[in-house]
Amino acid sequence: MSTIHPDPAAESLTGGATFDPASATITIVTYNRSGLLSRLLTSIREMDPKPGHVVVIDNASVDDTTAVVETFRESLGSELVYRRLDENTGGSGGFSEGMRVAYELGSIWMWLMDDDVEVTPDGLARMGAWAPRFKSIQGRRYDYDGSEFYWQYRLSIPLGIPIPFAPAGFDESGYRIMNSGCFEGMFIHRDIVREIGLPDPRFFIYWDDSVYGWLASRKTTSVIVNEFVLRRTREIKQWDMGVRHLNASSNAYRYYIMRNRGFMKHYFAEHGSYRPLAFSLGSLLTFGKELVRLLFVERTVRGTSNLWRGVRDGHKIAKDASWRPMPALQEPQR
Known part of the structure; x- marks a missing residue:
């Protein structure tokens, strides 16, 4: 300990x-x-x-x-x-x-x-x-x-x-x-x-x-x-990279990892931390990492369509002017 x-x-x-x-x-x-x-x-x-x-x-x-x-x-x-x-x-x-x-x-x-x-x-x-x-x-x-x-x-x-x-x-x-x-x-x-x-x-x-x-x-x-x-x-299933490991994923994860960057963008913007160019680069790096995961962990190229669907839907979320963050909580009545 x-x-x-x-x-x-x-x-x-x-x-x-x-x-x-x-x-x-x-x-x-x-x-x-x-x-x-x-x-x-x-x-x-x-x-x-x-x-x-x-x-x-x-x-x-x-x-x-x-x-x-x-x-x-x-x-x-x-x-x-x-x-x-x-x-x-x-x-x-x-x-x-x-x-x-x-x-x-x-x-x-x-x-x-x-x-x-x-x-x-x-x-x-x-x-x-x-x-x-x-x-x-x-x-x-x-x-x-x-x-x-x-x-x-x-x-x-x-x-x-x-x-x-x-x-x-x-x-x-x-x-x-x-x-x-x-x-x-x-x-x-x-x-x-x-x-x-x-x-x-x-x-x-x-x-x-x-x-x-x-x-x-x-x-x-x-x-x-x-x-x-x-x-x-x-x-x-993992790819042993020495100091780090890269785990296997799924089509659902591939979709949501890209789609949810739309939500992440909103949260960062809400708190004044959104930097459009840097965030776009981060999205590109995330996409590339998932391609590496497909090729070297799962040994396939199938699944890229889920990444692209996630990108598309993430852009829609990012442009949603009605989006609001989760609200603060109140103490429950006793």
Whole structure:
């Protein structure tokens, strides 16, 4: 475990309040992967300490997800809240709904994750150790093979893309400042959620967590901490580039990664951070990266039509004068 070094400047962000595990809610989004979900819920059951609530958002699964969730209701050790949506809203819609439920439960901390990970037994304790100091925290995770997964925690805002060469190592402080986010492990305080609103469900998948993390970093000091608290349980085809890996994708991802740059453009423009020429270059680089992914990871050229469809629809979104960002939240009435 990494050593935590007090930072008075960071502590002033939250007043140094003591972390209460019962104030945290783990929010999970799942879709037709009941076997993986069962592994995650089992790992939560074995945690010490446990969160006050576990919220499971089911994106209209057609497998036995409902039955699997019910088997954990008595043994989980946390209050279990299950919501089965009427349609698949993607990760974006699922996390938006999950965070809404957690917020309305009165949760102080919300820990987001997909169904294809496990939590380490002391994961909540490790994240909670940083809670008196920061309000937007990202932990680290092990990949399927046990290796250390590298997440690109810095965005180039003018380009609107992750910075692939942001340093992977940590100094004695045990954290690095980030301006992005990942719903695979985001640990965020309700004060920040109240100010920036819920994740935008219109993204469906892709760029939603990057934009949300960026919005959070505008309100508070956001950090990635040198704490391994998650482990991926699903193997994904990869191209090993040495220091970095490039994962396989899908036609849906290829479409949304380009389409959703229209939403990203709106969010950047809303906050005075949109630079048209640089952002266009970022879109071109994103398109090129997806071509490389097709050729070297998936060994095919089929799928480029989805990229072009995404570009077309993204341009339409970017020109939509009626677009509005997600609103701030109010404290629920009690």
